[in-house]
Amino acid sequence: MISIQGKGVSTGVALGPLYFYKRAKAEITHETVEDTAAEWERFKEAQAKAVEQLGELAEKARAEAGDEAALLFETHQLMAEDLDYEEAIQALIQDEKLNAVAAVSDTAAQFAEMFASMDDAYMQARAADVKDVSTRIIGILTGAVQGGIDSEVPVILAADDLAPSETVQLDKSKILGFVTEGGSGSSHTAILARTMGIPAIIGVGKQVKEEYAGREVAIDGTKGEIIVDADENTRKLILKKIADQKKTRELLEKLKGLPNKTKDGQSIRVYCNIGSPDDVPAVLGNDAGGVGLFRSEFLYLNCDDYPSEEYQFEAYKKVLSDMGDKEVVIRTLDIGADKQIDYFDLPKEENPAMGNRALRICLQRPEIFRTQLRALYRASAFGHLCIMFPMVTSVWEVREAKKMCERVKKELTKEGKAFSDSVQIGIMIETPAAAVMSDRLAKEVDFFSCGTNDLTQYTLACDRQNADLGRFFNAHHPAVLRLLKMVCDNAHKNGIWVGICGELGADLELTETFLSIGIDELSVSPRAVLPLRQKIRETNVAVCKDSILGTLLGDKTQD
Numbered sequence: 001m002i003s004i005q006g007k008g009v010s011t012g013v014a015l016g017p018l019y020f021y022k023r024a025k026a027e028i029t030h031e032t033v034e035d036t037a038a039e040w041e042r043f044k045e046a047q048a049k050a051v052e053q054l055g056e057l058a059e060k061a062r063a064e065a066g067d068e069a070a071l072l073f074e075t076h077q078l079m080a081e082d083l084d085y086e087e088a089i090q091a092l093i094q095d096e097k098l099n100a101v102a103a104v105s106d107t108a109a110q111f112a113e114m115f116a117s118m119d120d121a122y123m124q125a126r127a128a129d130v131k132d133v134s135t136r137i138i139g140i141l142t143g144a145v146q147g148g149i150d151s152e153v154p155v156i157l158a159a160d161d162l163a164p165s166e167t168v169q170l171d172k173s174k175i176l177g178f179v180t181e182g183g184s185g186s187s188h189t190a191i192l193a194r195t196m197g198i199p200a201i202i203g204v205g206k207q208v209k210e211e212y213a214g215r216e217v218a219i220d221g222t223k224g225e226i227i228v229d230a231d232e233n234t235r236k237l238i239l240k241k242i243a244d245q246k247k248t249r250e251l252l253e254k255l256k257g258l259p260n261k262t263k264d265g266q267s268i269r270v271y272c273n274i275g276s277p278d279d280v281p282a283v284l285g286n287d288a289g290g291v292g293l294f295r296s297e298f299l300y301l302n303c304d305d306y307p308s309e310e311y312q313f314e315a316y317k318k319v320l321s322d323m324g325d326k327e328v329v330i331r332t333l334d335i336g337a338d339k340q341i342d343y344f345d346l347p348k349e350e351n352p353a354m355g356n357r358a359l360r361i362c363l364q365r366p367e368i369f370r371t372q373l374r375a376l377y378r379a380s381a382f383g384h385l386c387i388m389f390p391m392v393t394s395v396w397e398v399r400e401a402k403k404m405c406e407r408v409k410k411e412l413t414k415e416g417k418a419f420s421d422s423v424q425i426g427i428m429i430e431t432p433a434a435a436v437m438s439d440r441l442a443k444e445v446d447f448f449s450c451g452t453n454d455l456t457q458y459t460l461a462c463d464r465q466n467a468d469l470g471r472f473f474n475a476h477h478p479a480v481l482r483l484l485k486m487v488c489d490n491a492h493k494n495g496i497w498v499g500i501c502g503e504l505g506a507d508l509e510l511t512e513t514f515l516s517i518g519i520d521e522l523s524v525s526p527r528a529v530l531p532l533r534q535k536i537r538e539t540n541v542a543v544c545k546d547s548i549l550g551t552l553l554g555d556k557t558q559d
């Protein structure tokens, strides 16, 4: 039995085989083959598998976002079986005796160049398609795995760390828990784990060795403990914890349908954070009152090129209509920093967390922003939409973003396209500048939502991705909490509501503080809704408020 200590960032216990995440990048080598017939056969098998995978992806996209989303994968299916493409590969394998991987790679390069040099914009765009299809076939030929997991059974997934673009591609039904070498509590692997309600442990360094792959591993996300090949007694204890976990869940189920009201009658809304229309059943299943943060950039991370207005419209419409009359806050594109997307072609930055990201990109590339806003407003006709801008630091940014909304609404009116006239506009408060300016910003918008992941990072000058900062990264720091109180007061003075959508919202040690400072809404991962409801219902604000505010604002505040 081997015991390893890391940092738990998503609670729960899981037991299963350890599996190392496989990156989809394949090594391409040029080799001469003797048995060209066998090599051709290998290609044909990989091609058939690619077509099958693309068919499955098309069906998934159709179910999630409609016909247009499926079309991309169907085009790729046709491309994979295109006769000219196939003949070019065949010639390289059979005549030049080239290995299949190199034959596909060379053909892809040749076809992509040919498409890119055409005058027609539609044909030019096919260059990206042929490259994409070929990457998939090469991946199959080399055993590199699209989506990271090639296992029949669910696994405990180990990785160095996962980029947001990798997490969106994961087959979630195959994951029992996460273990990562690096990462941090507010990294997107941790956020994903909490959204999925499964345990995650980060910062284990090199302690989880490749040779443990396939062996039974238990992880305890509360303690941050990993056990490889547990002995019989330990295994029994782990199975008991899993059974207890199930029982606690069943008890929490009883809270469904009850109000989020404290003992002394103060109400607070409990909403959910989501990254895809797929997460909505978990939101409704956990009885949340709405969606407090839909990270729309995950739609962009899931695409190989800028998602069209139609693609986005279908996805937003699906979330809004599935949520019925419940409020849905959709955050406009928040890329940059840790969420990089190749096709945006952003210049490399020394310090991307403080660079060109989120609203800054949208204001500088208005066509991208306009497409998203058009999709959002069109979708607003199908539900209760709130639009939220990320990474605000100045009043002028909000004014410009709002102007863009007005322009889009005018366009849609002219085109006779329906949209709701009661869409609320809000901003994230996730920079100290926005918190300090919240008295002025409150006059510009309908609501605030505090992004405590970034607000903590910027206030404490502590990189949220850095697992080594330990106690320096303290989300309970009085500087962060005082800023939250200030934002809350400024919001209420100006008659607007204020929520928290950062990970801190689910921190039960702070629920009393958030209720005491008057937060109106907490947006958390779906599995955190019922534990939070339980905590709210146990709280008596009248009893704890004075001492909490006294400590927070007085000179006895934590040093």
Ligand code: PEP
Pocket (backbone or CB within 6 Å): 293, 295, 334, 430, 450, 451, 452, 453, 454, 455, 501, 502, 503
């Ligand atoms: C935040 O910063 O708290 C937030 C909710 O946004 P993200 O984690 O996506 O940066």
Ligand code: MG
Pocket (backbone or CB within 6 Å): 390, 430, 451, 453, 454
């Ligand atoms: Mg943020």
